[in-house]
Amino acid sequence: MDAPVFAGLETVTDAASSTCSLDLTWSAATTACPGPITYSVYRSMTAGFTPGAQNLVRSGLAGTQVTDSSGLISGAEHYYIVRAKDGTTGNDDGNLDEVVGTPTGPVTLGTWTDDAGDTGAALLALDAPWSVDATGGNFGPKVYATGTYADNLCVGAVTPSLHLGSNAQLSFYSAYDIEDNWDKGEVQISSNGGGAWTRLEVGYPGTATNTSDACNLGLGDFFSGTDATFDQYSASLAAWAGQDVMIRWQFSSDAAENGTGWWIDDISITNVEVPGTCDTVTGAVFLDGFESGTTSNWSYTGP
Ligand SMILES: [Ca+2]
Numbered sequence: 001m002d003a004p005v006f007a008g009l010e011t012v013t014d015a016a017s018s019t020c021s022l023d024l025t026w027s028a029a030t031t032a033c034p035g036p037i038t039y040s041v042y043r044s045m046t047a048g049f050t051p052g053a054q055n056l057v058r059s060g061l062a063g064t065q066v067t068d069s070s071g072l073i074s075g076a077e078h079y080y081i082v083r084a085k086d087g088t089t090g091n092d093d094g095n096l097d098e099v100v101g102t103p104t105g106p107v108t109l110g111t112w113t114d115d116a117g118d119t120g121a122a123l124l125a126l127d128a129p130w131s132v133d134a135t136g137g138n139f140g141p142k143v144y145a146t147g148t149y150a151d152n153l154c155v156g157a158v159t160p161s162l163h164l165g166s167n168a169q170l171s172f173y174s175a176y177d178i179e180d181n182w183d184k185g186e187v188q189i190s191s192n193g194g195g196a197w198t199r200l201e202v203g204y205p206g207t208a209t210n211t212s213d214a215c216n217l218g219l220g221d222f223f224s225g226t227d228a229t230f231d232q233y234s235a236s237l238a239a240w241a242g243q244d245v246m247i248r249w250q251f252s253s254d255a256a257e258n259g260t261g262w263w264i265d266d267i268s269i270t271n272v273e274v275p276g277t278c279d280t281v282t283g284a285v286f287l288d289g290f291e292s293g294t295t296s297n298w299s300y301t302g303p
């Protein structure tokens with residue numbers, strides 16, 4: 001056998017430090033040749049790249065991990081391949097196993113807000129007939145609304161995935177005109193990317209005594225009935241500390257009768273972890289051979 005047996009690069013982890021840095025790990029290769037085995041690290045900003053001298057950033061490594069902090073760009077995806085080389089034959093294993101990493105700065109806690117697009121973008125993903133109405137909002141004019149709804153609907157308005165710190169708190173404003181007792185609105189949370197949803201207790205203002213709604217939300221307290229003026233509702237998200245979550249406003253109607261809908265605005269989630277930006281270490285680029293080869297695919301945006 002001329003080449004080492006090597007499973008390739010395994011992990012690329014963001015160091016989340018003030019200077020952009022990624023930690024790479026792999027498991028040791030084996031070889032029938034005398035060795036010694038060393039490892040070479042290749043990096044590209046493009047997926048599916050071909051390892052070669054022009055993208056070799058480290059070589060001759062004896063260990064099974066390395067920290068790369070040379071010329072990394074904050075928030076950008078960097079693609080890596082690691083190959084094992086036998087010192088006797090000079091052959092490497094030739095793998096193309098690519099792992100991607102994105103360097104960021106230290107994580108800070110911030111408040112995530114969505115006012116349906118009055119400031120910044122409206123970020124909820126909406127199942128029709130949920131939409132952003134240009135008028136009728138709480139503090140500002142824009143608002144998430146179902147409008148007058150159809151029968152047998154089970155439709156959600158969902159936040160992007162958010163990484164929670166400890167003791168996060170959800171609050172939002174809502175008004176509603178939902179067929180009392182029969183149709184329902186419920187606020188839910190998922191910690192597995194939307195695969196399963198758990199009801200959040202937000203201080204529901206109404207009660208439903210029927211179970212024939214399309215989402216089958218069950219009996220109990222919901223947004224059900226009518227209150228045409230906005231009030232604030234809230235729930236603790238402390239039980240989901242450290243997790244990636246999505247929040248959903250789930251609307252459920254039954255087979256007859258309807259109202260003018262459900263309005264959601266001025267959503268706020270405290271203690272969401274927000275990755276900061278990191279600084280590119282430029283001086284070390286030259287240690288990695290970037291002074292030669294093709295550099296036309298590289299750009300650098302300063303802070
Ligand atoms: Ca608004």
Ligand SMILES: [Ca+2]
Nearest residue numbers: 227229230231
């Ligand atoms: Ca009210």
Ligand SMILES: [Ca+2]
Nearest residue numbers: 179254256257
């Ligand atoms: Ca109904």
